[in-house]
Amino acid sequence: MRLTCPICGARDRREFYYQGDAVALDRPAPGAGVQAWDDYVHLRDNPAGPRRELWHHEAGCGAWLVVERNTTTHEVHGVTLAMAVAEARR
Amino acid sequence: MGELVGTSPCAGVLPLTIGDVQAVEVELGHLTSIAPFAGQATAASVALEAAHGMPLPKANCTTGKEGARAIWFGRDMALLAGPTCDPAVAKHAALTDQSDAWAAVTLSGPSAEDVLARLVPVDLRSVSFKRGHTARTLLKHMNGSVTRLGPESFLILVFRSMARTLAHDLKEAMEAVAARG
Numbered sequence: 001m002r003l004t005c006p007i008c009g010a011r012d013r014r015e016f017y018y019q020g021d022a023v024a025l026d027r028p029a030p031g032a033g034v035q036a037w038d039d040y041v042h043l044r045d046n047p048a049g050p051r052r053e054l055w056h057h058e059a060g061c062g063a064w065l066v067v068e069r070n071t072t073t074h075e076v077h078g079v080t081l082a083m084a085v086a087e088a089r090r
Numbered sequence: 091m092g093e094l095v096g097t098s099p100c101a102g103v104l105p106l107t108i109g110d111v112q113a114v115e116v117e118l119g120h121l122t123s124i125a126p127f128a129g130q131a132t133a134a135s136v137a138l139e140a141a142h143g144m145p146l147p148k149a150n151c152t153t154g155k156e157g158a159r160a161i162w163f164g165r166d167m168a169l170l171a172g173p174t175c176d177p178a179v180a181k182h183a184a185l186t187d188q189s190d191a192w193a194a195v196t197l198s199g200p201s202a203e204d205v206l207a208r209l210v211p212v213d214l215r216s217v218s219f220k221r222g223h224t225a226r227t228l229l230k231h232m233n234g235s236v237t238r239l240g241p242e243s244f245l246i247l248v249f250r251s252m253a254r255t256l257a258h259d260l261k262e263a264m265e266a267v268a269a270r271g
Contacts, residue, residue, distance in 0.1 A: 007149050007165055008226070012211035015228055059228045061149070061165040 004079050007061045019054040020044070022066050025085060048072050054082060099193035099250045103257035109268025111199035113260045116245070118194045122175040124160070125167045126183040134182035141176030152222050152237055161224050161237055161247075169235075169247075193253035197260065198243040201267050206244060208263040210236060214244070230259045 001013040021044055028036040049072050055065045064082035069075060100115040107113075124146065126134035135146040144154035147162040154160050158172035171194075175185050197205060206214050212227045213219065214236065224237040232255060234248040248256045 009150070011227070014211055059233045060226045062226075063165045 001074065001076075003055065003065070003067060003076060005057050005060055005063065005065065006079060006081050006084075007063055008057065011057070011060055015057060015059040016065075017056040017058040019056060019064075022052045022054050022082075024054055025066070025082065050077070055079075099253035100195060100257055103254055104195060106257065106261055106264065108261065108264035109199070109201060111197065111201050111205055111264050111267065113195055113197050113257070113264065116194045116196050118159075118171040118192075119157070119189075120170070120172065120174045121188040121192055122170045123163060123167055123186045123188050124170055124175065124179060124183045125186075130182040131166065134179060137176070137179045137182055138170070141178055142170065142173055147224075150223055150225060152224050156239075161235060162226075163235060164226050191250055192247045193250050193256060195246045195256060195260070196239065196243060197246060198240075200242055202242050202244055204267045205260065205263045206236065208266060209259060212236070214238070216241065229256065232256065232259075 002010050003013065003016055004010045023040065023044070026040070028040050050068065050070050053067050053069070055067045057063050057065060066080045066082050066085050068077040070077065098115055098117070105112060105114040124134065124138065126146070131146065138160065139145045142154070142158055144158070144160050146168050147153045147160050149162055152159055152161045154172075159170075161169045161171060163169040169188070179185060203214055203216075209229045210227055212225050216238070219225070219238055221238050221240055224235060226233070226235055228234070229236070229246065229248060232248050232252050234246060234256075237245040239245050246256065
């Protein structure tokens, strides 16, 4: 598996660390309530198919990336800097 | 107080010559990481060029030349190797002295590419990785920096604490390449 880092280019999977679902980018407001925080911290779906995940280019440039990939076909649809995703929301 | 004797990171394990490849430790001088403050990359580059004659390198590239080189070192970061970084650059970037933190080794010879092909998961052939190109990547299991210095010559940087592992991994790969004849 190869991921195309927006900074470094196409690199081997070994250079990346897998963090999990990109839910970390959707942090609830401090007063959002127990249910919202419980969901955010603990509850994850585990679907087969298209996923949106956070990966860290640990052995490369050090950037956090949002990777869209399909776990059933192994296609990688897109890699974006997590910072760019966060800035686009502001 | 007794006389303190400086020891280089690879003392006792390098140089190595196996087949047609040499691994030699190099003394790069001062090492300073330059991390421009948010939105000040251009100003930092201008300050670096005014002080040391080369701008900040783009991703996967180096600027300058032997003795005073700026090596791209990760996202929004470069490593100045050689001179002590001019304090004027500190107005626009965070400077950190890393002089004793890295082991620096050159790998050279006709089969140097073949040796690195066994250790680095990046295509380092001259077609895609030209002189002055650099990569933050893995050397076997270590994070490191690889830069092409010439047609048959590479500069490798790893954490100083990994110097002996680097020498060991290079030795194994050099022996394996040499054994193929």
